[in-house]
Amino acid sequence: MFAYNAYNLRIHSEFPFPELMPCEAQQPDVVISLREISQLETETADGANKLLAFLELENSKAGRFLVESGRKIVVEPDPGIDEDLLRPCILGPIFAVLLRQRSHLVLHASSIAINNEAVAFLGNSGWGKSTLANAFYNQGYSLLTDDVMAIQVEGDRFRTFPSFPQVKLLPDAAASLGYDFETLTSIHAGIAKRNNRLDEGFSQTALPIKRIYVLENVAATHNEIQPLSPQNALLELVRHSRATDLLTTPEFVSSHLRQCATLVKNVSICRLKRKPSLDALPELVKLIEEDIAQTIGIKRNDVGAKGRSPLPMVFKTA
Numbered sequence: 001m002f003a004y005n006a007y008n009l010r011i012h013s014e015f016p017f018p019e020l021m022p023c024e025a026q027q028p029d030v031v032i033s034l035r036e037i038s039q040l041e042t043e044t045a046d047g048a049n050k051l052l053a054f055l056e057l058e059n060s061k062a063g064r065f066l067v068e069s070g071r072k073i074v075v076e077p078d079p080g081i082d083e084d085l086l087r088p089c090i091l092g093p094i095f096a097v098l099l100r101q102r103s104h105l106v107l108h109a110s111s112i113a114i115n116n117e118a119v120a121f122l123g124n125s126g127w128g129k130s131t132l133a134n135a136f137y138n139q140g141y142s143l144l145t146d147d148v149m150a151i152q153v154e155g156d157r158f159r160t161f162p163s164f165p166q167v168k169l170l171p172d173a174a175a176s177l178g179y180d181f182e183t184l185t186s187i188h189a190g191i192a193k194r195n196n197r198l199d200e201g202f203s204q205t206a207l208p209i210k211r212i213y214v215l216e217n218v219a220a221t222h223n224e225i226q227p228l229s230p231q232n233a234l235l236e237l238v239r240h241s242r243a244t245d246l247l248t249t250p251e252f253v254s255s256h257l258r259q260c261a262t263l264v265k266n267v268s269i270c271r272l273k274r275k276p277s278l279d280a281l282p283e284l285v286k287l288i289e290e291d292i293a294q295t296i297g298i299k300r301n302d303v304g305a306k307g308r309s310p311l312p313m314v315f316k317t318a
Helices: 039-044 083-101 129-137 171-176 230-239 250-266 278-296
Strands: 002-006 009-013 030-034 050-056 061-068 072-077 105-107 109-114 117-122 142-145 149-154 157-161 166-169 194-197 207-219 224-227 268-274
Touching: 039 050, 050 083, 061 083, 072 083, 083 105, 105 250, 109 129, 109 149, 109 207, 117 129, 117 157, 129 142, 129 166, 129 171, 129 278, 142 149, 142 157, 149 250, 157 250, 166 171, 171 278, 207 230, 207 278, 224 278, 230 250, 230 268, 268 278
Parallel strands: 009 030, 030 072, 117 207, 207 268
Antiparallel strands: 002 009, 050 061, 061 072, 105 149, 109 117, 109 142, 149 157, 157 207, 166 194, 224 268
């Protein structure tokens, strides 16, 4: 049995997850098993705290997954499926379900730590969340999450839990950030992105949420930050939440909407318009740093992570 930490959870798994951070084998919060899902488990699945999911990849089926009470994942892979393809399924949509079962709001977002607060970039796959988070990491900030952002809601307080220290990058994004794409970890031969491991300075502390930037998938003539109205902010949160297509019972739907509405009331949410070129990343990082600095009344040079020097600001086209 392999033991890991992610999302403030101790995870025991029957098969390895190189993406996750190893830990001592203590009493687990979550157990991942690899076996056939029984007929009784199939018949008693309720679509909520005992969810049976069938996931398909682009060219093949991945298998069946049972997620129960935020504590158990049973994986029944389709015959011949590559384990390298199973892991992204588990760490993506399946973990999003598990985190929702644990009453977290789960967003499709990457996030970083600035002055011991979380700053998130919200958007669909391919919109640049990981690239932007990695650009901030290169400037000395800590990574919190990539792609799956779990938020604990307690009254009007919100904390996000660190996931694991890696982001997924496309070849042009990797080159623009100064990485040799061929040295990054391959996910699978059929997946264009590769994993970029960011162990140094990875934050392992749950942090309150300072600001959420909603990315646009439309090229802009200049970088710009625009405040969102509460109505539009709510729409964007709902639109970019995870597991809402799998957990559709009235209880989960109403809980999700309440959490989104409370977040809108208590956290600043803005739209981030961006130039299409990766060459504009340094300018974009500076704009966000200045925006964060203005909200807390400090100089931009004082905004940053302590204890780790920035990497060289290398941005180039592939």
